Amino acid sequence: MSSVLLNVRDLPLRLDTPGVDEARRTQAALTDQLSDYVLPRLVQLDAPLLVVVGGSTGAGKSTLVNSLVGEQVTESGVLRPTTRSPVLVHHPDDAEWFRPDRILPDLPRTFAVGNDSYALRLASSTKIPPGLAILDAPDVDSIDQGNRDLAAQLLAAADLWLFVTSAARYADQVPWDYLRQAAERSTSVAVVLDRTSDEAVSEVRGHLARMMTSRGLSDSPLFTVSESGLDAEGLLPPDTVAPIVGWLHDLAADPKARQMVVRRTLDGAVRHVVMRAHDVADALDAQIEVAESFYREAETVQRKALDEISTRTSDGTLLRGEVLASWQEFVGTGELLKSVEEKVSRIRDRFVDGMTGKRTRAAEVLEAIETGIHMLLVEHAESAAEQISRAWTSTRPGRHLLDSQRGFDRASQDFRVRAERMVHDWRQSVLDLVRVEGADKRMTARFLAFGVNGIGVALMVTMLARTSDGPGAAAPGRKLLDAIFGEAAVDDMIERAHADLDSRVAALFEAELTRFNALLDSPETLKTVQAGLRESARRAEYARHADFLDTETTS
Template identity: 75%
Template sequence: MAWCRLICALPPPAAGQRRREGLTVPGDHAPAELLAAMSSLLLSVRDVPLDLEIDGVDEARTIKSDVVDQLSDYILPRLVQLDAPLLAVVGGSTGAGKSTLVNSIVGERVTESGVLRPTTRSPVLVHHPDDAEWFQPDRILPDLERSTEAGANPYALRLASSTGIPKGLAILDAPDVDSIDKGNRDLATQLLAAADLWLFVTSAARYADQVPWDYLRHAAERSTSVAVVLDRTSDEALVEVRGHLARMMTSRGLSDSPLFTVPESGLDADGLLPRSAVAPMVGWLSELAADPKARHMVVHRTLDGAVRHLVMRTHDLADAMETQVDVAALLHGEADDSYRAALDEFSRQSADGTLLRGEVLASWQEFVGTGELLSSVEEKVTRIRDRFVGGMTGKRTRSTEVVDAIETAARMLLTEHAEATAQKVSRVWGSSVPGRRLLDAGTGLDRASGDVRVKAERIVHEWRQAVVELVRVEGADKRMTARFLAFGVNGIAVALMISMFARDAEATVAGGTATLGRRLLDAIFGEAVVDQLIGRAHDDLVARAGSLLETELARFHDLVDSPDSLRAHQAALRASARRAEYSRHADFLNGETTP
């Protein structure tokens, strides 16, 4: 029988393979391990991020799309429904006569030939009325819209039933593979990838065209079951063209594929070819539909080839991700380094006397008076207590004025670093194509976020309150001393903040006035305790500033996955591919049946 040539290249059955008669029964599906492996592969590939515009990314995105389509359109639906009718997709070149051939095979007009190019009609799937349930939307090609009327969405799948096609077989008339309309070409590729069997139609005038042979080469690489139809060939050219076409098929790995010839013939009143012209093909398809073993072998050959090919393409996709990881690491590194440097600089400037200028310095000097104010704390305690008595009566004190100046200076310093770093990262990223494309996808990334000043103000204010609380807790057993009573919690907190700002500064910073606060703190708490308090206050301010800069950095991180995340996706891809390859070697895909 003709179908034997289609499957003769398959490996012989394994020992003990035929443990029972009948390869499938209604409801047969693949083993759970195989289905789980294919489902895992689908999820792993579908979740792969390819956001960076780098060399080769378009090819990687095509691989991803093709693998997802093949799994969701064909492999998984077919594994779940092994007993579904065999789907033969009729594809080929423009003007090869596919629609006329389909109508002639069925024996009635079920699909219309396109008069204009590109053809805009819907692809048509013809099935026996008893097989209608197999082609509902949740089955094969689940993402394609279904229709039963001609003239609907040209990219929808039109279903047509006919008793002229045997049960167990469905024929799908696909768009031209070389259509000038990209949508038609993409749909043709999707439909062919969902086929158990290709009926590839060409003509004496088009059989050597490159595009059809690219499709046939891919079919051979995937071990897809293929039959080639040489249509519209005159008697004079039949022998020569058929011979040349057969040699081309052999040289391209399709020597076992059936080759049918349809002589150039007139059409009857219904637009059909003479029955004799398609009789060999009709007989072959009928035998295939009637023989469960033959259908089983065709399905398993195509499935096995599809899984094998997808495993290789998944590894190709994982390889392509390596560049994505490298570029993401570079972009993340540039942003991380910039914001880390900003935080380090803020940390330095908040302790080297930078903030003891302008309003802060003026307010502090007004607060402490002359440099002789603390020359003898004990002698001046009464006068100092009088100066700060306003704090106990609810009036605004000079310590409050110093605090306001401190908060303003720290907020401005933090905001300036946020703004400058956003500009710096934008410049660096904008110097490369991937970074520039990411920046184009965002908004306002060359500036700090719109609410950064509000956030900085809140952070600094909360830090000041924390310093006051630190002083309150540390001075709990000293509150009745003269020095503590003289300055109060707020006054001592001001001295602590000023001492912190001057911790790493030259001794002459601010005319030495910062040392006055340190002398007071040493007199109250002792030098070692003061060092600890200054360190804790500084660490707290830097940590709070770091949280704000981390939020600013996240705006850039959000544009591209982290290198670690991409590596995890890459590892998941490879693991899923290995699992799929292992499952492919299970007895099921090598012909073993499940009990």
């Protein structure tokens, strides 16, 4: 069962899909049921029988609890809501069972009388038998939401529900909603018809009994407490509550009967948890469908951006503007091509003499290429972010997901810096490629004339126009590279340089995609969690049946 708790509690339901609110409420209720009742009770089956007294506002629960115990242990009030701080009454010998890490482990403990709704007040009394504990819960129909939530939590932690109603309130809808849930879970229930005049007892009791039968509670005991005055201590006359007191004391004194009540409620709780766990798992289908759609849309946009960048860094698009001007300044008007075709001695004389100026212009071309690629990356990152954001927010789950986020319609704030660093690193890798491939050619006239930077520029420009038609502006660079390295080697260098750029761009954009995907759980994660919840629920159901059969055989 602990695996069911972990799977249910950690179940991701982030997306605002149809029915998700109900699934979240079910998830919270199952988590409370498991942590407040099922798991604590499973590890301590011998703990005292916990009777939670709940019911409608003004039904007289606190007075009834005091009268059942035989002394004032809980306070009622004139103003509504009355009972605020829940009170758990137990025999002094049973105090150890109610340590904070056992029954209702999430509720803090207190021994002081007060109105702290989030603390469980412990009160011991020798008038209550060992093996029995009575908890006075807030009203299930309280005007205070905190009281109603606490009442629901306490009732879900009960071995036995003692539901208190009155002639004036017995047909109210809210209490019957709780009783219906009790019937669905096979929870042990007893109903007390309180504050009923002798004249109305027969009619009201008969009607109430028929309502119980029609709602699956025909086996539940029904007690009647006649309307009567209170004694000096604020207690009902002993004879009016004697049938209830006797029944509870008999349960406390009979271990077998007590265990029967506990096991019935526990078995029903486990069965209910298993059933509703499958419901919550089913709710993940919609989450998975939307997550797959969001992932697919984001990946499609991202892939399109990467393809366009790859195309535009090879079709000559970037050989315009500043890049083209710097390149033309570097090669001159046909001077580079003529120089390549001249004899080695003339090349050495011409370019070694003007080496400094030529290499300075090479650096200018490198910077222009870096700037052009950087602008291309920023342009596509901004466009991709806007497209993904628009696609997601066209749906209700997407709007809900991005409403609380800022800046997702733009590239991330540090993208420009990361893109600039990436392009610079790629440039250095191209120059390193030139150094490695030209290791045995560095003393040639052509290599000496242009150096690593100049040849690197020629390689980059040639790469940027690798798929363009015709010789174009990159032709002189290709001529130079072929003359130094040979045509086959140049083709390989161009391919490697472009593949390296594509790889670095993909890694850069992957971080942008991750930024979106981090907002939701991946479809694979959701499917794994869903399968895990269903499997743990199946194991819990098998264990429940095995335990039931063992109990039947033993009894």
